[in-house]
Amino acid sequence: MELYIYLLSGGLLLSFLWIIINGMFYPAYPKSKKTPIPPLVSILVPMRDEERNVLHLIENLKELTYSNLEFILLDDHSSDATYSLAISSTDKDSRFTIFQGAPLRKGWAGKVHACYQLSHAANGDFLLFLDADARLKKNTIERMLPFFQNEKVGLVTGFPRFPVTSWLSKLVVPMQHFVIWLHLPLALANYSSFKPASAAHGAFMFFERSAYDFVEGHFSVKSSIVEDVHLARVMKEHGFQVKLINATPYVTCHMYETNKEVWNGFIKNIYIGIGRSPIMAMGITLFYSLFYISPLFLALLSPLYGVWFFVPLVLVWLQKLYIDFRTGQRAYLFLFMPLSALAFLVILHASMWKSWRKQHYFWKGRAYK
Structure with a gap:
């Protein structure tokens, strides 16, 4: 013994x-280079039954300090007041566009279908897909854009900080970070094209627009319910670098609030x-x-x-x-x-x-x- x-x-x-x-192979946040005209960043949010999140989300987006933003929110056939709350809280801000999504097509996963529509509505040079339960620090965009100074970088993503409430969320949700730090060779994830060493978090997916379009974006993973990881692999397959960062200083995700949500959310993804x-x-x-x-x-x-x-x-x-x-x-x-x-x-x-x-x-x- x-x-x-x-x-x-x-x-x-x-x-x-x-x-x-x-953990030393998480990339450091690079310093930005001043540009005369800041590129347009489209922040894209799919929403389905997000009544409890939508007002906090919109308030958070309004506080971002980057000067050239557009916000596009899609209501994906919610059964609650998501759409009406979004409309009423953004009607005086021209940066916001709110629209209702098309019916789900056969062979598509729901979130992927919503993100695909959002990408076609976007005008930005960069596309940031956020979940409705994500919140950003005020200067997040300024801190993320310098990663794209390397022209080979097509996607910047990272696991957010996770505030936890229910007992099951306290046990399981932070395990996402533990699994990445213990099992994923971050040197291969961040500095190689080795597809199996890929990870991403769907709450925060920041794409360079031309790279996203080149790989056909969400269309390329249309049936996936773990589209974040699969998109990261597609980016690598086409020669683009994926930067998996420690996003916790800038991104927070209130991922699940009840034990039932934790159970259903993880059970659909983990296997x-x-x-x-x-x-x-x-x-x-x-x-x-x-x-x-x-x-x-x-x-x-x-x-x-x-x-x-x-x-x-x-x-x-x-x-x-x-x-x-x-x-x-x-x-x-x-x-x-x-x-x-x-x-x-x-x-x-x-x-x-x-x-x-x-x-x-x-x-x-x-x-x-």
């Missing part, structure tokens, strides 16, 4: 060092996100069970067998605390990391089970397979 503790602790220590080193691979799912299950769940049970045995049984849990906590600190997450949540890993695995297996039984995933009144 002592040998097992030593090996487990050694593996966790190495993975902690890897997390620190891997598809690993390519519907049962082998990968089993590998992930073994990995997280061994390294991130078992240390909790070992720690409970430490009063009987000694302090060494507590060391693996401390190393697990240090990993999560480091990532939470770097991504602006609530500090105390690191204490629940074993439970977060367990919840992550439960949702993964529920998602896989739905796929195996050929059941639909449901999101905002629409069914997907």
Whole structure:
């Protein structure tokens, strides 16, 4: 047993060092070069049943300090007051265009179809697709545009800071950052055309317009419900660089508010996100069970067998605390990391089970397979 503790602790220590080193390959924010005429940036927001978000979103967009913006919001057949609230809160601001989307076409995912329509309504040299629950720091556009000074960069994206409310959101939503820092080689993601090393977050997708048009934009991933990752891969496939940044200083996403939303949101993405691979799912299950769940049970045995049984849990906590600190997450949540890993695995297996039984995933009144 002592040998097992030593090996487990050694593996966790190495993975902690890897997390620190891997995070160094997030690209630094470059300094901007002054241009006589700032390029037009189109901020594009698909909305479906976003009554609780739309007013806060519009207020946030109005506060942006970049001087050349247009805002285009699409109401995607909402069943609530999303459209009327958007109209009433923007009628005196000429930068805003609000329109209702066309009926969903066969073979298209709902959000992708909405984004496709938004892109055709946009006039900008750059296209920033935002989710309605995303909020931007006032100078976000100024801080993002310098990434495109490298003409090969076609897409800038990043995982936002996630304020969390419900107990399931506290366990699962911050795990998105943990998975990226631990599993994605950021050097390959940011400085190579290696497609499997790709990640993106659909709440914040900033495209150079000509690159977006060259790859046919959302049309190229029209049936995908993980369109963000698939678009990143398409960009790389066509020779464009994708910059996956630590967006937490500038972008916040109030992703899910209730436990039910967390469950439904993750269950539709998580198994598809690993390519519907049962082998990968089993590998992930073994990995997280061994390294991130078992240390909790070992720690409970430490009063009987000694302090060494507590060391693996401390190393697990240090990993999560480091990532939470770097991504602006609530500090105390690191204490629940074993439970977060367990919840992550439960949702993964529920998602896989739905796929195996050929059941639909449901999101905002629409069914997907």
